[in-house]
Amino acid sequence: MEQFTKNNECEMCECEECLQMLELFLDNETTLEQKNQVKFHIENCEHCKSCYEAEHQLKNTIKEQGSNKKCPSEIMKCIQNKIKEMVFG
Amino acid sequence: MENLEELIVEETPAVIINDAEKEALFAKLFLPLLDAAYNFAFRLTLNESDAQDLVQDTFLKAYRFCNSFQIGTNAKAWLFRILKNSFINEYRRKQKNPSTVDYQEIEQFYNSDEADVKMTTDLRVEVLQDMIGDEVANALNSLDIDFRTVIILCDIEGFTYEEMSKILDIPIGTVRSRLHRARNVLKEKLKNYAKKYYG
Numbered sequence: 001m002e003q004f005t006k007n008n009e010c011e012m013c014e015c016e017e018c019l020q021m022l023e024l025f026l027d028n029e030t031t032l033e034q035k036n037q038v039k040f041h042i043e044n045c046e047h048c049k050s051c052y053e054a055e056h057q058l059k060n061t062i063k064e065q066g067s068n069k070k071c072p073s074e075i076m077k078c079i080q081n082k083i084k085e086m087v088f089g
Numbered sequence: 090m091e092n093l094e095e096l097i098v099e100e101t102p103a104v105i106i107n108d109a110e111k112e113a114l115f116a117k118l119f120l121p122l123l124d125a126a127y128n129f130a131f132r133l134t135l136n137e138s139d140a141q142d143l144v145q146d147t148f149l150k151a152y153r154f155c156n157s158f159q160i161g162t163n164a165k166a167w168l169f170r171i172l173k174n175s176f177i178n179e180y181r182r183k184q185k186n187p188s189t190v191d192y193q194e195i196e197q198f199y200n201s202d203e204a205d206v207k208m209t210t211d212l213r214v215e216v217l218q219d220m221i222g223d224e225v226a227n228a229l230n231s232l233d234i235d236f237r238t239v240i241i242l243c244d245i246e247g248f249t250y251e252e253m254s255k256i257l258d259i260p261i262g263t264v265r266s267r268l269h270r271a272r273n274v275l276k277e278k279l280k281n282y283a284k285k286y287y288g
């Protein structure tokens with residue numbers, strides 16, 4: 001029983017550590033060592049893996065839904081014309 | 090304007106280039122960034138016409154101060170810093186605050202230190218996969234401007250924390266904690282949304 005409790009606590013520590021690094025991991029801001037640690041843990045822990053997948057999905061959805069604005073083509077012309085004015089005017 | 094002068098003092102050029110060289114440099118380094126800059130301008134102003142003005146102002150400033158750009162450094166980060174400063178100086182004051190009252194409490198909570206320790210992770214991947222419309226973009230648009238900005242720079246534009254720290258003139262630690270808080274508020278909004286529409 002004591003052994004069980006101990007193991008359980010240890011697992012929880014690992015999860016906590018993993019979840020704390022998850023954001024840095026997804027942003028590619030971890031050290032190589034931390035990166036491997038997170039990778040190894042999420043391969044072996046269902047809970048943290050599902051957290052990782054949700055965060056990853058969120059990041060991708062933000063990118064998909066938030067990068068669809070294209071500059072109207074006349075703006076490029078405007079900028080180029082104004083620069084010509086600055087140079088020659 | 091202050092901010093631009095600061096930028097110039099900081100990055101005084103070694104070479105003086107003529108107009109032709111300046112135009113070539115500008116066309117090569119900055120014009121290809123027009124769509125990305127426009128997207129950033131739109132996400133900040135949430136308005137097509139303001140975004141068009143802001144992006145034009147930004148590019149004209151970039152052209153005028155091209156000499157102070159150090160070749161070999163990150164052109165996109167340099168341009169985005171000008172855009173962000175122009176937005177703060179000229180556009181932000183006429184914007185109405187888009188963050189709605191019902192989320193104020195949440196933002197206050199996440200601005201307190203206790204919130205830093207935990208991580209909200211109970212947003213499920215299935216729920217996010219159902220959000221195929223503009224739900225996430227709308228939630229993003231409703232965030233406080235400082236929160237919105239870090240998410241745009243990180244998740245949409247892919248800047249590193251160090252680049253963001255230079256664009257926003259804040260320490261890397263602040264980038265990290267602001268991003269964390271911003272994401273927690275965003276997740277909270279999405280969870281409420283999911284509860285409302287998917288039960």
Ligand SMILES: [Zn+2]
Binds near residue numbers: 016018041045
């Ligand atoms: Zn775990």
